[in-house]
Amino acid sequence: MSEPDKTTGPAVVGKESAQPPAAGASLLAPDWLPAPGDANALTDRLWAAGVARDGAGQLTVQGIPAAELAETFGTPLLVVDEDDFRARARAFKSGFEAAFADLCGGADVYFAGKSFLTLSTARWAAEEGLRVDTASGGELAIALRAGVDPAHIGLHGNNKSDAEMLDALTQGVGRIIVDSVDELRHLAELAAQHGLTAPVMLRLTPGVHAHTHEFIATAHEDQKFGLSLAPATGDDDGNVTGRSPASVAVEAALAAESVELIGVHCHIGSQIFEADGFALAAQRVLAFLAEVRDAHGVELAELDLGGGHGIAYTAVDAPRPPAQIAAALAEAVRAATAEHGLACPRISIEPGRAIAGPAGLTLYTVGVTKTVDVDAPDGTTAARRYVAVDGGMSDNPRPVLYDADYTAVCANRAPQATPVLSRVVGKHCESGDIVVKDVYLPSDVARGDLLAVPATGAYTHVMGSNYNALPRPAVVAVTGGAARTIIRRETVADLLDREVDPQDPAR
Numbered sequence: 112m113s114e115p116d117k118t119t120g121p122a123v124v125g126k127e128s129a130q131p132p133a134a135g136a137s138l139l140a141p142d143w144l145p146a147p148g149d150a151n152a153l154t155d156r157l158w159a160a161g162v163a164r165d166g167a168g169q170l171t172v173q174g175i176p177a178a179e180l181a182e183t184f185g186t187p188l189l190v191v192d193e194d195d196f197r198a199r200a201r202a203f204k205s206g207f208e209a210a211f212a213d214l215c216g217g218a219d220v221y222f223a224g225k226s227f228l229t230l231s232t233a234r235w236a237a238e239e240g241l242r243v244d245t246a247s248g249g250e251l252a253i254a255l256r257a258g259v260d261p262a263h264i265g266l267h268g269n270n271k272s273d274a275e276m277l278d279a280l281t282q283g284v285g286r287i288i289v290d291s292v293d294e295l296r297h298l299a300e301l302a303a304q305h306g307l308t309a310p311v312m313l314r315l316t317p318g319v320h321a322h323t324h325e326f327i328a329t330a331h332e333d334q335k336f337g338l339s340l341a342p343a344t345g346d347d348d349g350n351v352t353g354r355s356p357a358s359v360a361v362e363a364a365l366a367a368e369s370v371e372l373i374g375v376h377c378h379i380g381s382q383i384f385e386a387d388g389f390a391l392a393a394q395r396v397l398a399f400l401a402e403v404r405d406a407h408g409v410e411l412a413e414l415d416l417g418g419g420h421g422i423a424y425t426a427v428d429a430p431r432p433p434a435q436i437a438a439a440l441a442e443a444v445r446a447a448t449a450e451h452g453l454a455c456p457r458i459s460i461e462p463g464r465a466i467a468g469p470a471g472l473t474l475y476t477v478g479v480t481k482t483v484d485v486d487a488p489d490g491t492t493a494a495r496r497y498v499a500v501d502g503g504m505s506d507n508p509r510p511v512l513y514d515a516d517y518t519a520v521c522a523n524r525a526p527q528a529t530p531v532l533s534r535v536v537g538k539h540c541e542s543g544d545i546v547v548k549d550v551y552l553p554s555d556v557a558r559g560d561l562l563a564v565p566a567t568g569a570y571t572h573v574m575g576s577n578y579n580a581l582p583r584p585a586v587v588a589v590t591g592g593a594a595r596t597i598i599r600r601e602t603v604a605d606l607l608d609r610e611v612d613p614q615d616p617a618r
């Protein structure tokens with residue numbers, strides 16, 4: 112996954128920004144962040160469907176007050192609205208199924224497990240008719256233990272170990288997405304040694320990299336993933352070939368008796384809002400499938416267009432519904448297959464963030480607050496309020512890794528104090544330990560209050576760490592108006608349990 116850029120883009124009119132700017136707009140605020148009229152407002156597209164405020168102003172998840180969740184399960188707490196997760200999974204399934212129904216008999220949706228893989232989330236995805244993508248032996252083990260049909264599991268990775276590949280082969284995984292010529296040859300050998308056939312998709316890099324509202328199209332891509340469509344000056348052995356790694360891999364795959372070449376795959380980025388990048392990638396890859404047919408007389412059966420569908424992290428993000436992306440993609444696939452006289456391959460996609468992200472929110476308890484003076488861009492001095500919470504980069508590393516923006520609201524009450532520009536920070540020994548870089552919070556938010564950060568379902572639990580020996584948070588799922596633990600909170604005892612020191616008195 113790569114998220115090189117900060118989430119930016121034209122401001123769209125949402126519930127908050129539609130209101131006239133309130134007094135107290137800060138010179139330190141980024142352009143995209145207006146001072147809100149009501150800092151307690153919940154912008155719909157940021158929150159899981161079950162999130163609301165009750166009559167007393169408290170944030171609730173399917174009717175359960177935030178304070179009750181915090182009291183029962185502790186904080187920091189990742190709360191997942193299971194019904195919302197399932198609804199988003201269904202929206203992808205039905206949207207793509209409908210758009211591709213008459214073109215190529217529907218489409219398969221793989222939940223990109225790496226975004227938020229647990230036994231529960233894998234099972235929910237499978238129960239909603241999705242398949243599951245994994246990217247390691249560990250993820251594969253979770254999907255299998257969740258009861259996902261091995262034939263409906265994909266295995267990714269740019270450097271799969273022999274053990275991982277063998278595991279996938281013997282478990283009957285439906286597709287192994289191969290990343291390089293080297294890996295293809297090695298996998299073919301492994302499969303042959305064990306008398307097995309490897310179901311292979313080739314991951315291609317079509318020279319399209321998309322993020323938010325833009326995509327970049329090039330011939331070459333300087334990245335570790337995939338097989339380039341562009342002719343290479345030399346192969347891995349230093350021979351001059353003038354052929355693309357993709358065509359070398361196709362030839363090798365077709366020649367290997369232990370390989371069944373199912374199709375090709377591409378994944379062009381993350382946090383993508385527009386369909387044009389996906390469409391261009393599909394065109395380039397379909398043109399390649401036409402070349403394969405012309406060279407080898409084979410029409411490959413499947414085309415996976417990857418994941419990367421964007422979500423709203425702040426009020427400026429306005430993602431399109433899955434059905435709209437699906438319709439645009441179906442049009443591109445229809446045009447390209449017609450142009451090349453190709454039968455439409457079976458289409459699949461791999462959304463992760465767009466299913467898991469908005470279904471989650473993180474509850475934190477506020478500790479220290481303080482205000483610091485900062486030099487403002489106009490030469491004056493402006494105040495920034497720091498609000499420190501009981502988690503941080505260990506439960507959500509995206510701000511420190513990608514400079515990612517989030518927002519937050521006070522969850523245990525709806526304070527009426529004037530909103531002031533605030534920075535929500537964690538408790539780690541690292542100045543980059545930011546939870547929400549810029550948000551207007553009521554000026555009286557203080558020790559003991561709860562903050563809720565929306566859109567934290569994806570790439571948080573799965574990227575968590577134990578930095579500063581902080582035990583990782585619990586994950587609770589809410590459905591039918593009831594909350595239950597799906598990942599228990601880690602304890603300091605869990606951390607100490609891995610210690611093997613000969614002088615340890617507790618041994």
Ligand SMILES: *Cc1c(COP(=O)(O)O)cnc(C)c1O
Nearest residue numbers: 223378418419420461462463464
């Ligand atoms: C990360 C990844 C995905 C999922 O990306 P999202 O942004 O979570 O939708 C899908 N496919 C591949 C190959 C990936 O690497």
